Amino acid sequence: MSDTPTTIDLQALLREADVLAVLDQLDAELVGLAPVKRRIREIAAFLVVTRARKSLGLEAAAPSLHMSFTGNPGTGKTTVALRMAEILHRLGYVRKGQVVSVTRDDLVGQYIGHTAPKTKDILKKAMGGVLFIDEAYYLYRPENERDYGQEAIEILLQVMENQRDDLVVILAGYKDRMDTFFRSNPGMSSRVAHHIDFPDYLPAELLEIARKMAAQMNYRLDAAAEAALGEYIGLRMRQPHFANARSIRNALDRARLRQANRLFEGGGTVDVEALSTIAAADIRASRVFSGGLDGDTK
Numbered sequence: 001m002s003d004t005p006t007t008i009d010l011q012a013l014l015r016e017a018d019v020l021a022v023l024d025q026l027d028a029e030l031v032g033l034a035p036v037k038r039r040i041r042e043i044a045a046f047l048v049v050t051r052a053r054k055s056l057g058l059e060a061a062a063p064s065l066h067m068s069f070t071g072n073p074g075t076g077k078t079t080v081a082l083r084m085a086e087i088l089h090r091l092g093y094v095r096k097g098q099v100v101s102v103t104r105d106d107l108v109g110q111y112i113g114h115t116a117p118k119t120k121d122i123l124k125k126a127m128g129g130v131l132f133i134d135e136a137y138y139l140y141r142p143e144n145e146r147d148y149g150q151e152a153i154e155i156l157l158q159v160m161e162n163q164r165d166d167l168v169v170i171l172a173g174y175k176d177r178m179d180t181f182f183r184s185n186p187g188m189s190s191r192v193a194h195h196i197d198f199p200d201y202l203p204a205e206l207l208e209i210a211r212k213m214a215a216q217m218n219y220r221l222d223a224a225a226e227a228a229l230g231e232y233i234g235l236r237m238r239q240p241h242f243a244n245a246r247s248i249r250n251a252l253d254r255a256r257l258r259q260a261n262r263l264f265e266g267g268g269t270v271d272v273e274a275l276s277t278i279a280a281a282d283i284r285a286s287r288v289f290s291g292g293l294d295g296d297t298k
Contacts, residue, residue, distance in 0.1 A: 128167070
């Protein structure tokens, strides 16, 4: 008589791995991004079911877990990669919950014989966890015949296929450029099972992000400052190089700088309320309101 169980409680398996806590943390960390959060939950469910199948003797080839995250800067791709690594670790798909984040410069050398050791060193550091390659399309530069990016791609392809049970690679970048990258590198495209697109934030979502960021730094926006920031967001989104939550963080950093100067120039004593409050004047001093470029534009 077989000792292999014939039933399994999927929800219990999810609870035992404490994956729900990671999914809840992702919900709390990121405003909006409903399609992204739904896909992450779907992947988590797939991983739980795959683990359950194995425990019941339904053996199958190890699933391909390499991913592509596409979207504009500041849309939460790095944060989601961190949480994805936790989920993979808690469910036993990687040995460590670490994420090693790199760009082309970390993988590609400047001369013959330099790329292979650089790429292999990064892969060694990332092994057992997740390798997050931002702006991955820069690895492929066909216009430069002396470019060594293709060598890094070939090494990555070998590891993604032969050691996929010990390393998950997440390729990230702008959607149009990533689409071109995959068309030019069909071997890479065939190894990536999960494609997740990160939408831009809506103005109301960006304002909520600003509130959360300010609270994390023990600041608050008074009512007039919130109204000013709402106007700022509408203007800034129409400027070049807008980077979603990243641009909002930069705007808050500059507002804090202006607040500090305002308080210092006012002289006298200040209380906790004054030190914690960002006023409308701290927002409206931005050049964006006069049609100029803000500080994080290029």
